[in-house]
Amino acid sequence: MKDIRCAGCGALLFRAEENAISGRVEAKCRRCRSINILRASEPSSERQSERPTQGRDRCGSTFRK
Template identity: 65%
Template sequence: METIRCARCRALLFRAAGGAIAAPVEIKCRRCGSINILRPTEPPSERRERRDERSHAHVEAKAPPSAGARPLRTALD
């Protein structure tokens, strides 16, 4: 359970489970009257997938090795 507090006076605004906020939320503090804007955090797995998609597209865009290129030697050679 996560506690959300006012950025100005630190009054408790609400408690929520992690990832419970799905869209931006504006909350007015009942103590000091300031508007607090909360934005959802993106799960790390989605960020990783986006990075993988970008790097995957980059790999596909590379030119194939030329026909005259020698293969790399391995430790077994």
């Protein structure tokens, strides 16, 4: 099981099995009231190979000067 914690205050939001989240989940922290948005993770090697890099700067923005 993996502990899912608030990005703002570190409070435990819930526990989940690996790959249990298949889509987008929004969880509101009981302690600090912030909304935490969680998405299913994918392996980093797949993620980098699927992204087009032409015309993008280091952060992924398409803004041109």
